[in-house]
Amino acid sequence: MITFNSRSMKILTYSLFIILLDQFSKFSVLSTLGFERSKSIIPNLLNFTLVKNKGAAFSLFINSTNSLTVISIIASLLLITIILKSPPKSYWNCIGLAYLLGGTVGNGIDRLFKGYVLDFLELVPINFPIFNVADISINIAIICFIIDMIKDNPKTNY
Known part of the structure; x- marks a missing residue:
């Protein structure tokens, strides 16, 4: 039986x-900027450039929207089950799961309802793929999981 404890909630x-x-950030940029246009937010550092990403991170698996949508739904349901059935006790793991679920569902909503993910954050000085808030959340989750692994593992003396 699934219990709704304070940590899970x-x-x-x-x-x-x-x-x-x-979703709000994507909607705002779409409604004010539209596609195929770019707006400098911080000159020589950050632009808002709205693009349709039909792939995954770094445009991998391009035109695999159906598969990525199914994977996103399964991953989201699995994360929710983990959170509800056995919420982690570690602070960093809790934060990591929250960010991972938020990012996975955020991009999953786009794939499910639009057939692509809206990306809009463009770092100007480097040749880096355009990304969004959900992508940032997933990367923050990875950092949290790494911190959790480093923090909880006792150092071994060799």
Whole structure:
């Protein structure tokens, strides 16, 4: 039986905030900028350039939207199950799960309802793929999981 404890609800609530922030940012940029145009936000550093990403990170698996949508839904359901059935006790793991769920669902919503992911954050000085808030969330999750692994593992003396 799934129990709704305080820790699980905090993780899910934080994930919901990330999803809303991601979707709101994409909607705002789409409604004010539109496609195929770019707006300098911080000169020589950051542009808003809205693009349709039909692949995954770094445009991998381009035109695999159906497969990526199914994977996104399964991953989201699996994360929710983990959070509800056995919420982690570690602070960094909790934060990581919240960010990972938020990012996965944020991009999953795009794939499910639009057939592509809206990306709009463009770093001007480097040749880096355009990304979005959900992508940032997934990367923050990875950093949190790494911190959790380093922090919880006792140092061994060799």
